[in-house]
Amino acid sequence: MSSRGPRVYSTRAIVLGQREFVEAAKVITILTPDAGKQDSVAKGILKPKSRLAGHLEPGTYCDLELAVARNLDIIREAQTISRFRSSQQNLMRLTTLVYVLELVDKYTVDGTGSDLFEPLLMTLERLDRGINLSAVVHGFELNILEITGFRPSLDQCIHCLSIVDSVQANWSQDGGGIVCGSCVSVIPNTSLIESRVLKVLRAYQSWPYEESARIAIDSSLEGQLSRVMHGLMKAFAERDIKSADLLEEISWRTESSNG
């Protein structure tokens, strides 16, 4: 009998993704409140009578029982707590769900990200309610940047740290914040950021969700917010975030079809 601790443990988890593994097994990437992101194995999940299959789809919030193994822990039991069904039935919300999962996946490595569990769970619940997607998504993007140490500077110039008025602000995606008029010549690749975009981002960053969700966002403003935030998320992740492009395409198409 080993004295190295329990061989079986239970945890709540949010499924971030799946990938094919050997035989009928899959590797399931989960985010847990204690261990953060981890890969685990679901044996036999591809078999028609698998008791795990329906409980381990990406975006599922579930209770898991895992057995400690030498490499990847093995999922013995899974029970769905919520599948966020409303989000699963709406293209915009489902793509947004896929986007937030991809963000968590890209901004964490194995064994990190436990402090993202509650914000992610709250975001999935809000997404499921479908009220003010803009505040939900951009609030989560700013939250993830804050937790992972990339908090964008939306009040102070990233170079001289002076307070910048929202009317005259320049934006540096690579620098991660705004640049004052005096410093714009020394920071490469800046562009003007519209006053109302900056004001909304400041609100999303500092107000509680209940208040920021009351801000009315029209489609043109949302388009600009998405472009700024997607650019920032890709720049800090230092790799492409494919679902961000898909989200923009779907928003654009939905907007066009609504005239």
Next chain:
Amino acid sequence: MTFGNQGPILGNTNPYGGSSPINRLVSAFHMLPGIGPRSAQRLAYHVLRSPASEAQELASALLDVKENIILCESCQNLAIKSPCNLCDDNGRSQDLLCVVEEPLDVVAIERTGDFKGNYHVLHGVIAPRSGVGPEDLKIDELMKRLRSSDDTVKEVILATNPSTEGEATALYLAQLIHSLDLKVTRLARGLPTGSDVEYADIDTLGRALEFRHEI
């Protein structure tokens, strides 16, 4: 593709050396989906014990499939000619089009014997985590096919898997196809035969209740 340079699949106990023909064959089998190192070893030793004619038949079948299988220009399914036998079959209903993820899904639906319409194979689903976007699938071909069908297609059945990625792909396609004023349907969802209600996930059980039918 260099099977022989994948490292010693047989581990440190490999008595044949990293690039021996046996290890190369094990590595080649190991590259196949769902084949782990032990299964790869079993298959390799089976080939080794088999008569040379069987090994030749296997090698010839592998080459044959790579050289002679093409994509049907209409349904995008794997075929030996284009249009394929299914698309060429005048007995099939032209007003039903079933959109599936993979060629094997066509085989599965054909096995039921309940569907007599045509197919369109996407060759995947939208899976941003794996870097697969709509542009990587046969979606443009599907839309071209529907636009040029002169109203013969009346209903498009979206038969992607009931997974998160399959649902996202179905919703994405539904939005595109609705703009053509066509009826779009989705495969029903419920409990598989032989399963346990007790162990069903809440999504499946919820949908099974939602789409219950009178008997």
